[in-house]
Amino acid sequence: MNTTQPLSPPPLLQLEHISLSFKAVKAITNISFAVQPGEICALIGPNGAGKSSLLNVINGVYRPDEGAISYNGETFNIMQTHHAAERGITRTFQNIALFKGMSVLDNVLTGRNLHVRSSWLEQVFNLGRAPQEAVRQRKKAEAIIEFLHIQPWRNNVVGNLPYGLQKRVELGRALAAEPKLLLLDEPMAGMNTEEKQEMSRFILATQREFGTTIVLIEHDIGVVMALSDHVVVLDYGKKIGDGKPEEVRQNPQVIAAYLGTQH
């Protein structure tokens, strides 16, 4: 559109004409948008608009019927979950998907599994690279635990923690992977204002300190406006808005479809 603007770097993630349906339900219809490296991109829209489905397409949990995904110079018709993980895409889930029977520390350590170099035999017999690596991985995990202020619960089983803390641990598990692209599906759902502010600070700090690119689904418009550099609006599986937060806010179609009906 704006060919006069200074050249921006190529997008980290670009979706092109993605469509996805479940039998009769068209969850996503011909959606394209791009996410610039280092930005926080918010994905908004009413319930059932297809936001979660889109995240699932990006990291390979769902297979789109049509379209292509370009990520960091590679193009995929269908992303596989392990390809996404290996290329530095991690995420959190709308309904917390932690490993409930494991401690906070173990959940975070598990998030690092692609960074582990020693083999399972070395670990089991505590030989070779394993002993030093255990300490190294632990240090990395502890750094994340400290970053999110969850040290007091380090050894607690996550299933017993309050909801807000679980959301934080899930962010921790995702951050432990040192992602390039972080997908957050309603990280603040069900939180009170104070908890939302705290979580917003963690998300901003993640972007600033680690340079992580973030795609975020969020219903609270206040939070979206405060956090994001870029907003994409979906409605009934179609894209109805895409731009800077203030532009999207002015878009009459968006106001009619989304802001007018639902908060």
Added chain:
Amino acid sequence: MLYREAGQFITHYRADQRLFRLRQDRIGFYLLLASAFVLVPYCGNDYWFSAILIPFLVLSLAGMGLNFLTGYAGQLSLGSAAFMAVGAFSAYNFNLRVEGLPFLLSILLGGVVAGLTGVIFGLPSLKIKGFYVLVSTLAAQFFVQWVFTNFAWFSNDSSSGVITAPPLDVFGLDLSSPAGRYLLTLTIVTALGLLAANIVRSELGRNWMAVRDMDTAAAVIGIAIPKTKLLAFAISSFYLGIAGSLWAFTYLGTVEPHGFDINRSFQILFIIIIGGMGSILGNFLGAAFIVLFPVLMSHIANGLLVGVMDSGHLENFQKIVFGMLIIGFLIKEPNGLASIWQTFTQQLRVWPLRYWSH
């Protein structure tokens, strides 16, 4: 000495990752090992070795095997006894057919064959989940028993598939006495028990639990689910295979395929239910319970109900009480005796300062 962590500051991650973080726990563990290896062989009698301690140790090991698969990796199995049988019959054949193969090496190879068999019957778990995996292990249970009963080659053409223990010679020592068999079993179970504690605290153990708790999330963070599941089947069946050899050679002396029937698989399942899913200690507690419970029951019956109940009734009565206990555990304490023990030590840590919140 009070059971207290006061003054024990953990300043290194390596110290924090030890098997026992509290000094009292470490000392307790060493004392337990010392008495099991030194005191018990001197004080124990043949009845205790042969009827209580050896089966207790072997069943603990079998419990570990099943616990890896079910308690840690979340894959249901009713095929434990099949993998025990594969271990025992393979070890028997290695020992029989390979001239001069040491006894321990035969057992080890038996475990390896059991592990590979486990992988084969674990393959369906890559496509199906939950109940259907159970069906696959059930197929293993019936298939393996059928093979060993119907192909006499496996038992060197003995009648009804019975196999007999090879000489229990280890590094030139004759360990065929009850105390010798006890020490042999104890050594193997201790070594594999320590290894088990390492396994479940390693990345592999965490990956197992991740697959158990939430497999989509596990895949999304890059865990290779097929490899993780198949390793669970392999290592689980390896442990069960070794347990099978010990059951046949250090406990019973002779065994037929029927000795590894589905009742044995249920027995091992009950051990991990009673002892605690996802706990190494739990296997020992569960096995102790399974071995001691009938002994205790018959003592009680002999004391109280003498003349009232004949042995057939007693056996049925035991089964009823046992069944009720299993149900009780499933409802009241799904994490088993291990969890009761943990709660107890937590309280002991602050005793008698009840109001010190942790």
